[in-house]
Amino acid sequence: MRLEFSWLAVVLSLFLQQDVYQDSVQAASILGIFSYHFSSHSLVLRPLARALVKRGHNVTLITPVGMPADIEGVRHIRVPKLNQRVQEMIECDQMMDFFGSKWIAGWLAVTMLYNMSSDILSAEGVQRMLKDRNEHFDLVMMEPSALEALYGIVEYYNATLMGFCGGNVNWSTEEVAGNVAPSISDPISSLGYSRGNSLLSKIYNWVHITEEKLLTHLIVRPSQLSIFKKFFGYSEQKFYQMRDKYSVILVNNHFSMGRVRSNVPNIIEVGGLHLSEPPKYCDxxxxxxxxxxxxxxxxxxxxxxxxxxxxxxxxxxxxxxxxxxxxxxxxxxxxxxxxxxxxxxxxxxxxxxxxxxxxxxxxxxxxxxxxxxxxxxxxxxxxxxxxxxxxxxxxxxxxxxxxxxxxxxxxxxxxxxxxxxxxxxxxxxxxxxxxxxxxxxxxxxDRPMSPLDTAVWWTEYALRNGDASHMRLKTEDVPLYYQWDWLFLIILRFGIVFASVIYLLYKLFQKSRSSRRPIQDRGTAFQQLSLLDPRYQTQ
CATH class of the missing domain: 3.40.50.2000 (Glycogen Phosphorylase B;)
Incomplete structure (x- = not known):
């Protein structure tokens, strides 16, 4: 009899503990912005959205039409124009393969990214949401991608900014997470990227990553800044401040997949989220x-x-x-x-x-x-x-x-x-x-928690803490050569070009002088000869 009461007490305590834990997390309003019309991204996003709704949170998703399919309990704001951008993205990738230059590809990509940001912010449903004074969001979740004009929504609602990366992590994701240390293994585009392990390949990939950074700084980011100012009227300083506001970034990756990363604390690996969904069975x-x-x-x-x-x-x-x-x-x-x-x-x-x-x-x-x-x-x-x-x-x-x-x-x-x-x-x-x-x-x-439980816990951690600056690397803690490696490469490359031009001009000048010298030499020889032989003296 005493044993039965012991088991009853254990079950009751676990039940009460679960209720206390659930009640300790206040319901929040969460906005997710995901622009890509890819089934893989939807498969990763869907279980997290469902789990957050089950936890009592109010979830709103801004997505293309049909990606993901409607989720029970989630308010969907669809942007039809985003659906056509995927085809443009594929065509852009094909043109990159054709031209074989990331600089030309940058000009093609900037138009597509500009259009995607404009599509979202000018969409009827999004505009209605922004104009509704009763609307409020505690957290905005978005891909840490090149659509940086959307940071204006985060500032507009004074919300916590959280990243959700449905694809691979690249150096750009690392950068907004606060890790400015260079990585030669995580390019944005694989076009022209070397897959060798030699020292020459590593140097080549360092150049590849640095060129991507230049493209982002010189082409992509200024175009996003113009949209940021156009729709929200915020300053350039505010734009760059928002890039440092990411609290937590969930990434669809795991070290067991073959790529061990030196993640900063606010990058959380949740690879396998979509596996929490019940699988379809064979007929x-x-x-x-x-x-x-x-x-x-x-x-x-x-x-x-x-x-x-x-x-x-x-x-x-x-x-x-x-x-x-x-x-x-x-x-x-x-x-x-x-x-x-x-x-x-x-x-x-x-x-x-x-x-x-x-x-x-x-x-x-x-x-x-x-x-x-x-x-x-x-x-x-x-x-x-x-x-x-x-x-x-x-x-x-x-x-x-x-x-x-x-x-x-x-x-x-x-x-x-x-x-x-x-x-x-x-x-x-x-x-x-x-x-x-x-x-x-x-x-x-083999993990302490499932990918879905991990993602939910860290989402609510971001809600509880808001400012997660204590998880970010401080700039002064990062060695200077990590922060300015790209500048060194720019100076080196332009230095080589400048030195080559100077050397070429010097060679042309030398050649020009050498072509004039025989004429001068002949004149001098004639004068000397005239002094020695009276026949060559002029009257």
Missing amino acids: EKLQRFMDEAEHGVIYFSMGQEIMVQFLPENMQQNLMKTLIQFKQRVVWKTELYNMPNKSDNIYVIEQPPQRAVLAHPNTRLFITNGGLLSVMEAVYSGVPILGLPVFFDQFINLRNVDLRGMAEVLDVNELSVDILTTTIRELLENPKYTLNAKKMSQSFR
């Missing part, structure tokens, strides 16, 4: 196809944004010719149901339940373009990867897991049946890839 036909795969399953998917029909014809054919050679069954994500030369061991599906496919015990290999969430799901399930990166952050995502020994990465422009066959056979038959994948999976899963 009966797909489940049976995988269950009966005696030799295992290879899963092929190029992500949500790439349609197989737009892949080069030779790439599709080479993949098909390669995969039908293996005894493993293949689950192939494609919108083309009538694929030519399709074998009976290939299961074609337009929208596979990817997490369920990767989690199946018979899945032996994942062939992917390397989107961040896809790589994360492969790490979570411990499945080796064959990477075929195409654009954006895919090269970096796959390089990280490649360095950890659970993946091989191929150039999509140089795919052949022989290369594919050799690489796939190596991944399937060499046990080191599976072993390394399982080790990464264990490290990814």
Whole structure:
């Protein structure tokens, strides 16, 4: 009897403790601003928004139409013009590949970013919100991206500013977090970025990052400042002060993914947020196809944004010719149901339940373009990867897991049946890839709190503390050469150019003098000869 009362007391105390904890957090008004029309960003944002609503907070999201889909309990303010900006972003990336210059790319990107900031601030729903005197927000959550004109909303409501990074961390995110120490491993764009490990590659990447900083300071930021002044009338000084106002920045990353970072305290890794959502399950036909795969399953998917029909014809054919050679069954994500030369061991599906496919015990290999969430799901399930990166952050995502020994990465422009066959056979038959994948999976899963619980706790930490300057590096604590490394490179590069011009002018002057000297020499010789020989003397 005494034992039963003891158990009752324990349960009651836990229940009361939970109620006290929930009551200790006051309901807050939270505004999230997310401009990108990418399904991956929505998958990461959605569970956090739901969890905050469940905690009693009032959540408003400013997003493109349909991304994310309506969330129960969340007020959505949609900006239709943002939907077309994604296509512009893809076209901009294609033009960057064509021109091959980040300086030209900067001019293309600045227009797109300018338009996105203007689209948000001029949208009917946003304007209605700003004009409503009863509107108030305690916290504004946004991507720590180049849309810095939106800092005006934070100042307008005198709210706490929190970052939420759905993609990879880059040097720009580090900068607004207060870490100005240079990083040569986190570019904004992978265009022209070296993936080597030599000293020359590191120097090249240092130049690459410094040029990105110049583009941001000289092109992107001034355009955002003009919008900031136009819509809010705040000063330039206020604009730059707002960049130091980030309290906490949640990043969709985790050190187990292959990239160990020297994070400052206010950068919180919550990689795997989307895994808190219940997964979709395989239908009966797909489940049976995988269950009966005696030799295992290879899963092929190029992500949500790439349609197989737009892949080069030779790439599709080479993949098909390669995969039908293996005894493993293949689950192939494609919108083309009538694929030519399709074998009976290939299961074609337009929208596979990817997490369920990767989690199946018979899945032996994942062939992917390397989107961040896809790589994360492969790490979570411990499945080796064959990477075929195409654009954006895919090269970096796959390089990280490649360095950890659970993946091989191929150039999509140089795919052949022989290369594919050799690489796939190596991944399937060499046990080191599976072993390394399982080790990464264990490290990814082993945390004191789930990614979602971590994200909620730090969001409410930002609400409780407001000014989180105690978590930021102070400028005076950062060595001077970390703060001015970009200036050194500018001086060095312009110094080389200036010295080259001076040297060229000196050489031209020398050449000009040497061309006049023979004439002068002939005149002098004639005078000397006239003194010696009377025949050359003039009358």
